[in-house]
Amino acid sequence: MHLRAGGGETVLRVEKVGLFGKEIVSDFDPTAEIVIAPGNCIDTLRALPDGIAKLIITSPPYNLGKTYEKATALDHYLEALNPIVNDLVRVLSDEGSLCWQVGNYVEKSEVFPLDVFYYPFFKKHGLKLRNRIIWHFEHGLHASKRFSGRYEVLLWFTKSDRYTYNLDSVRVPSKYPGKRYYKGQKIGQLSGNPLGKNPSDYWRIIERDWESALWEIPNVKCNHPEKTIHPCQFPIELVERCVLALTNENDWVLDPFSGVGSAMLAALRHERRAFGCEKEQNYVEAAKQRIADFYAGRLRYRPIDRPVYQPTGREKVSQMPLEWQQGRKDG
Numbered sequence: 001m002h003l004r005a006g007g008g009e010t011v012l013r014v015e016k017v018g019l020f021g022k023e024i025v026s027d028f029d030p031t032a033e034i035v036i037a038p039g040n041c042i043d044t045l046r047a048l049p050d051g052i053a054k055l056i057i058t059s060p061p062y063n064l065g066k067t068y069e070k071a072t073a074l075d076h077y078l079e080a081l082n083p084i085v086n087d088l089v090r091v092l093s094d095e096g097s098l099c100w101q102v103g104n105y106v107e108k109s110e111v112f113p114l115d116v117f118y119y120p121f122f123k124k125h126g127l128k129l130r131n132r133i134i135w136h137f138e139h140g141l142h143a144s145k146r147f148s149g150r151y152e153v154l155l156w157f158t159k160s161d162r163y164t165y166n167l168d169s170v171r172v173p174s175k176y177p178g179k180r181y182y183k184g185q186k187i188g189q190l191s192g193n194p195l196g197k198n199p200s201d202y203w204r205i206i207e208r209d210w211e212s213a214l215w216e217i218p219n220v221k222c223n224h225p226e227k228t229i230h231p232c233q234f235p236i237e238l239v240e241r242c243v244l245a246l247t248n249e250n251d252w253v254l255d256p257f258s259g260v261g262s263a264m265l266a267a268l269r270h271e272r273r274a275f276g277c278e279k280e281q282n283y284v285e286a287a288k289q290r291i292a293d294f295y296a297g298r299l300r301y302r303p304i305d306r307p308v309y310q311p312t313g314r315e316k317v318s319q320m321p322l323e324w325q326q327g328r329k330d331g
Contacts, residue, residue: 019295024288033273034264034291038284041256041277045087053091053275054164054251057099057242057263074105074112078121088256089125092159097246098127101135101238103152109145115153127157133201135238156242164251169244171196203241239266247272261287265294 024034028048037044060081092098100122102114115132123129133154142148174197181191243253243266253267258276260283267274268291278284293299 019292022295024291035275036284036287037277038281039279042084042087044277045084045091045256048091050090051093052252053254054093054096054247055242055253056088056092057239057253058255058257059101060257074117078117084256085125094160095163096159097163098157099242100155101152104149115155118155122157127159129155129157131156131201133203135203164246164248166245167198168195170199170241172199236262236266239263240269243267243270243272258287259283261290265290268294
């Protein structure tokens with residue numbers, strides 16, 4: 001299980017060269033803009049002041065036995081996360097949000113939906129669920145004994161009923177912007193909002209994202225421009241939606257399992273302050289390099305409004321193989 005055990009390392013401060021005067025520091029500083037804390041995240045969290053983070057967003061270890069994790073029983077996994085979550089709730093602002101992005105735990109072809117297990121876990125910590133957001137994507141590993149998994153879940157919790165929510169920052173174009181009220185006191189008046197409508201809680205990969213009011217976010221696989229050494233990386237734009245809606249400029253965005261810094265980059269792109277905790281030194285260095293690349297204008301990044309590529313049918317890989325065509329004729 002990947003719970004950021006270890007620690008004790010010291011990461012040197014990155015030179016300001018290439019960061020346009022900004023600096024990446026390894027310990028919390030209320031005047032800092034970028035912090036990457038190495039080692040065990042629980043040690044880092046315990047040293048943080050109460051209520052500093054407006055948004056805590058992460059994709060936690062999935063307990064799947066990858067090279068950077070150690071598989072363990074699901075109940076023990078949640079139990080071991082409990083002290084981390086205790087401190088996450090403490091450092092979360094009263095007006096803040098916690099977004100927990102998870103998939104499924106699979107054991108002997110049996111699926112355990114982690115969001116189902118996490119809901120009572122966070123409810124016990126006093127958080128309130130605002131949305132269970134479905135992130136649907138078309139590509140991934142193919143299953144052989146069940147249907148292939150093509151979605152993950154983002155659980156959005158708040159600490160109180162008084163939370164930051166900037167809907168106008170994430171509105172999408174209305175399908176029928178000219179629609180009007182047909183009865184009542186507002187009859188004849190436009191019924192929509194000139195800035196667009198509220199996105200749904202179903203973020204789906206389709207041909208045209210921004211024009212169809214659904215949030216299109218491909219997963220980070222081998223051909224994705226953001227792909228790094230991390231085996232389970234989420235896309236920057238997935239976090240950007242939450243950053244824009246749930247924080248204001250200069251707020252702290254915290255990722256306790258920051259990996260190669262995708263959540264930090266989403267925060268920095270929109271003038272927020274970024275805080276990451278990471279155990280693996282190679283991921284720390286990859287995150288630093290990506291941040292330097294961002295400020296230098298060379299970050300490999302998929303823009304938030306770019307539609308997912310659709311094959312034209314002329315590509316060889318999108319055509320029916322001759323062997324399969326022959327098989328159909330023979331059958």
